[in-house]
Amino acid sequence: MAIRIVGGGLAGSEAAWQAASRGVPVTLYEMRPVRPTAVHKTDRLAELVCSNSFRGDKLDNAVGLLKEEMRVLDSLVMRAAEAIRVPAGAALAVDRERFAEIITQTLAAHPLITIVREEVTAIPASSEREPVIVATGPLTSDALSGDLASVVGQAHLYFYDAISPIVLAETIDRSKVFRQSRWDRSFRGPDPVGPACGIDDGEGDYLNCPLTRDEYEAFYRALTTAESATVHDFDKEKFFEGCLPIEVMAHRGPDTLRFGPMKPVGLVDPRTGREPYAAVQLRQDNLAGDHFSLVGFQTQITWGDQARVLRMIPGLEAAEFVRFGMVHRNTYVNGPTVLAETWQVRARPSLFFAGQMSGVEGYVESAASGLLAGINAAALAKGEAVSSPPRTTAIGALAYYVSHANPAHYEPSNITFGIIQALDKAPRGKKLRNLALSERALADLATWKARPEGRALQISAGPLAAVGDWPP
Ligand SMILES: Cc1cc2nc3c(=O)[nH]c(=O)nc-3n(C[C@H](O)[C@H](O)[C@H](O)COP(=O)(O)OP(=O)(O)OC[C@H]3O[C@@H](n4cnc5c(N)ncnc54)[C@H](O)[C@@H]3O)c2cc1C
Numbered sequence: 417m418a419i420r421i422v423g424g425g426l427a428g429s430e431a432a433w434q435a436a437s438r439g440v441p442v443t444l445y446e447m448r449p450v451r452p453t454a455v456h457k458t459d460r461l462a463e464l465v466c467s468n469s470f471r472g473d474k475l476d477n478a479v480g481l482l483k484e485e486m487r488v489l490d491s492l493v494m495r496a497a498e499a500i501r502v503p504a505g506a507a508l509a510v511d512r513e514r515f516a517e518i519i520t521q522t523l524a525a526h527p528l529i530t531i532v533r534e535e536v537t538a539i540p541a542s543s544e545r546e547p548v549i550v551a552t553g554p555l556t557s558d559a560l561s562g563d564l565a566s567v568v569g570q571a572h573l574y575f576y577d578a579i580s581p582i583v584l585a586e587t588i589d590r591s592k593v594f595r596q597s598r599w600d601r602s603f604r605g606p607d608p609v610g611p612a613c614g615i616d617d618g619e620g621d622y623l624n625c626p627l628t629r630d631e632y633e634a635f636y637r638a639l640t641t642a643e644s645a646t647v648h649d650f651d652k653e654k655f656f657e658g659c660l661p662i663e664v665m666a667h668r669g670p671d672t673l674r675f676g677p678m679k680p681v682g683l684v685d686p687r688t689g690r691e692p693y694a695a696v697q698l699r700q701d702n703l704a705g706d707h708f709s710l711v712g713f714q715t716q717i718t719w720g721d722q723a724r725v726l727r728m729i730p731g732l733e734a735a736e737f738v739r740f741g742m743v744h745r746n747t748y749v750n751g752p753t754v755l756a757e758t759w760q761v762r763a764r765p766s767l768f769f770a771g772q773m774s775g776v777e778g779y780v781e782s783a784a785s786g787l788l789a790g791i792n793a794a795a796l797a798k799g800e801a802v803s804s805p806p807r808t809t810a811i812g813a814l815a816y817y818v819s820h821a822n823p824a825h826y827e828p829s830n831i832t833f834g835i836i837q838a839l840d841k842a843p844r845g846k847k848l849r850n851l852a853l854s855e856r857a858l859a860d861l862a863t864w865k866a867r868p869e870g871r872a873l874q875i876s877a878g879p880l881a882a883v884g885d886w887p888p
Pocket of ligand 1: 534780
């Protein structure tokens with residue numbers, strides 16, 4: 417009985433802690449400092465590569481709920497974060513150096529954990545009593561990526577992420593936007609899954625934010641002077657032409673955006689009866705009916721500046737961002753075709769994927785998936801039932817999303833209340849509704865935690881059939 421974990425990031429470290437806490441010996445392989453990545457700067461485990469924030473920490477916020485659930489399940493990541501939290505209002509932010517130090521020292525001192533500093537170039541052999549967790553993150557080394565592709569199939573492994581920002585529908589000023597498809601018609605491009613990066617040509621219903629010439633010029637100035645995210649080596653890689661960040665397009669000339677993602681052709685503003693000077697299209701996001709994404713607006717602008725610049729778009733002045741835009745190297749699998757909700761590979765249940773490469777997004781979500789993968793790998797090694805908390809909990813909803821969302825449009829997701837099973841009777845008002853969801857989640861998690869054997873899940877071999885658009 418033993419577990420091997422590849423990757424000592426947020427997911428791998430949490431998985432090691434959970435498994436060792438259940439009495440199972442763990443060998444944790446981390447390639448740094450022998451082989452560095454393009455973004456990590458130290459040899460510490462669980463290094464935070466960018467922001468030092470774990471985001472909101474209140475129960476009316478989905479990531480706040482997820483963190484509370486992790487505390488209930490005795491998360492090492494949460495324990496370390498609490499120990500060295502720094503003032504950050506309603507968010508949980510940490511001293512990044514000390515955070516990684518605490519995790520590294522805690523795991524190194526654990527009598528059941530052995531840390532091996534080497535690059536793993538092929539997925540190790542696994543069996544029920546000796547499961548393997550792969551948690552090598554968005555910057556999984558090339559050799560291992562190649563082997564991963566042979567296990568999950570090349571078509572189910574992605575290497576790049578171009579993400580457009582998503583806003584909460586109820587924060588869009590409907591008096592300034594209008595609903596229309598371009599040319600009043602829906603059509604698909606020659607590619608059956610649609611154009612690259614979601615750059616739209618009119619399919620479906622869109623909310624359109626029209627801009628006058630003055631508004632466009634002010635927006636253009638703000639965009640081209642906004643602060644871009646830290647440039648790491650990997651950012652120097654060539655972008656696909658169809659996935660260029662908007663600020664890169666803007667730097668090519670003042671009108672490039674008006675002929676790209678902000679083109680107004682085929683749109684008529686009902687208030688003027690004319691084509692606007694420029695327009696931003698918002699598309700209802702698959703994830704939940706109350707989210708809209710800005711079509712073709714992938715960007716590397718820092719999150720603070722993104723909020724400031726994007727709120728200059730008419731209709732988005734008070735927009736609340738569910739997710740900011742990004743373009744970065746990101747190795748991840750198509751979760752729904754590869755994984756079960758226990759984070760086991762369907763076709764090989766003694767193998768688990770966890771963290772960002774399993775198809776989640778964010779520090780907390782990565783650590784949460786490692787937590788559940790660690791619990792389940794330990795259960796498997798001990799001959800016990802594997803299990804996932806119900807979809808009424810944040811951690812269970814995340815597991816369900818990763819394993820059941822529509823594979824045709826799969827995108828890694830942060831936790832949101834939109835993927836948690838809705839309440840039968842929801843109180844009025846967003847805050848009260850979210851608090852009620854959190855209350856139910858924590859009660860259900862307590863029941864799950866106290867389960868005698870856990871709900872045994874049957875892991876079927878082979879990919880899962882598509883289950884339609886989210887939510888199912
Ligand atoms: C540039 C960038 C910025 C990001 N910024 C944020 C942010 O601000 N906030 C946020 O919430 N999320 C952010 N993310 C997303 C994500 O949450 C983090 O990447 C997070 O660290 C993922 O956790 P993980 O455990 O999956 O991977 P990681 O924390 O990256 O851990 C993976 C570990 O595996 C090791 N490894 C890789 N290959 C091998 C191998 N073959 N053998 C042995 N070890 C290996 C790596 O060295 C690394 O230590 C960012 C991602 C990127 C790429």
